[in-house]
Amino acid sequence: MRSNFSVQVYTQIMLFTTLNKLSIWFSHHSAFSGYFEPVIQRVKPAWRQGLYRAQVLNVTKAIGDFVHITLQPQHQWKAHKAGQHIELTVELNGRLLTRIFTIASSPQQYVKDKTITLVIKTNELGRFTPQLADELIINSWVNISAAQGDFVFQQVNKPLETPTVMIAGGSGITPMMSMLSEHLSTANNPVYLRYIAPLNEHQFVENLALLAKEHPYFTFDLMTRSEHESQPLTLLAKSDVYCCGPQGLMFDIEALSKDTGANFYQEYFSLAPTFNDDSAAKIDITVTLNGKVFTASNQQNLLIQLESQNAPVIRGCGIGVCHQCHFTKKSGLVKNLLTGDVSDSGEQIIQLCISKPLSDLEMSI
């Protein structure tokens, strides 16, 4: 039986390797599925090689410019661990835009009804989030990646006197919500959540109240930033401290945890980069190119600046015509010097000779 099974697996692997080799040689795509992608999309909308599909079941606007999106991933998608995030790819007016979001719902919910929920703060200036609420049509399809990330609940028995403390800032509530819904029923020590957000922008207020009612060991405070600052936290040694929010908040809590000897766990999320498009004001910018760090400013195009530091860039026409100097920008903002357009902050191909950086950039060939 066993040997039969491995022969089967082996044949399957051999078959796929051969097919992919043939695809690379003859169809110039890493797999035939990529070569046939537009054809497959006729049958399965938004089908993309290497990504999962998910159907939009519900989109609701919530207070504080938040959008709650319920998705039903295709059944091959593996349940996340509470606290993990996914990459969400949506086609908005022909453009595929990708952003990372933490799943706010629990793995239990996924097991129960095969859905996951994202809670997204919309940023008026962004290219992605403001359009989500209006352009995501119920029953349309989007793409998601496998769940990833190691900001997850530590499943160890903790003594009663060392409470678990969670500090969430703004949309940093999402991983906490997922962890609370998943793990409160099995937690054997007190859990306290401090949720900091502008007045009337707290999400899940009813759900939190319900959880507190069901689980006497769970307490929470909804605070504004000034309330949080006027009521300093006290932590106990060996407590588990989870923090997700703006960088400043996480720095403070990390320092506090260190001082008291608590275990600190954090999830970093980057807000949409802010930029100043006034070229009179010189901004120093860091450009990471295939892992190597270069410096730049918003005063000149990227090609000239990177060339002067002997970065591995290729010069072509220098006037935005030939696309020899293009690079894949992973994150950050650039301004197109020909059109004056400011780019999206996500991944896209840019031409260095006509791009001026406006924020820190991460790029790869």
Place this chain on the structure above:
Amino acid sequence: MTQMNYEQFAQELDAIKQNTMAKVGKKDADYIRRVIRWQRYCGWTGRLMLLTGLIHPALWVVGILLLATSKILDNMEIGHNVMHGQYDWMNDKHINSQSYEWDIACDGKSWNRVHNFEHHTYTNVIGKDRDFGYGLLRLSSDFKWRVKNLWQFITYINLSLLFQWGIAYHELAAERVFFGKKKDGRDQRVPHSELKHRFFSKASRQIIKDYVFFPLIAGPLFLWVLVGNLIANLLRNLWTSTIIFCGHFTEHVHTFTEASIENETRGQWYYRQALGSSNIQGGKGFHLMTGHLSFQIEHHLYPDLPSSRYQEVAPQVQAVFKKYQLQYNTGSFLTQYSGVLKRIFKYSLPNAA
């Protein structure tokens, strides 16, 4: 030439591009995916129909035509345009200028350097744009006459038949990788070893695909498939070569000297693109099959504007040309092609002025 306001000319042409790019979106993404789908349908139906030659030879002929159509769509409307970066804004993993590789002997990376950079930047600048005559044909009086130009019509026919090999070898010929004296002062952008490796790697895969792999899996129909693939490749070569020759070598296109492009402004660059290119009139299907190179003028003004928009911008470009009294070089296929032939014959002889 009367004094022309190049700056204003550039602004007006820039405005057309900006207004059009602002409209680019889902419609254009759907368009290129639709073309890719039809390319796949034609190609695979064609390859299957090559096997039905035993039932009736006419089916085999249809198979060849479908396969040739699919190769033309892949090279012209999809490959050439996607590799220009026209669809990079879609952020699609497969449909972009960094990853697209086409079904032709020429290595895509080499094409990007020679075509997108050299040809599109230095269009019709004698000595800089090797596409002007491909180093084989004398197509203007800027070139010294040589005896071999007497039979350059035959050379042209051979180039057309073997067109995919001509463009595959184009960069290696310019770089004197195999033959000829190495030119001094020419900086090697890419090591010759890499040029050679990529040339042989792509070429051998293309040969193995059409003349070994597919014929072999056809078993007893080996020859039907082999000959079918050969004819389909020839048809593609003839078609692409013919269309491309109509883009720059028609009767009235201008050539430029290296000195004339020193410190060239954007307006002057536009001006050179405008006079160095020529369009072909035709229907929608014709434009599709030429990869919209029938809008060569618009393509040269805006190489990275999605091909799905060339038909739309053409009247606007024509209006600007009229305003500046520039010749908008267009005509029927027959007019333009006979212009090409005239040019080839005219400069065969030494006394052409």
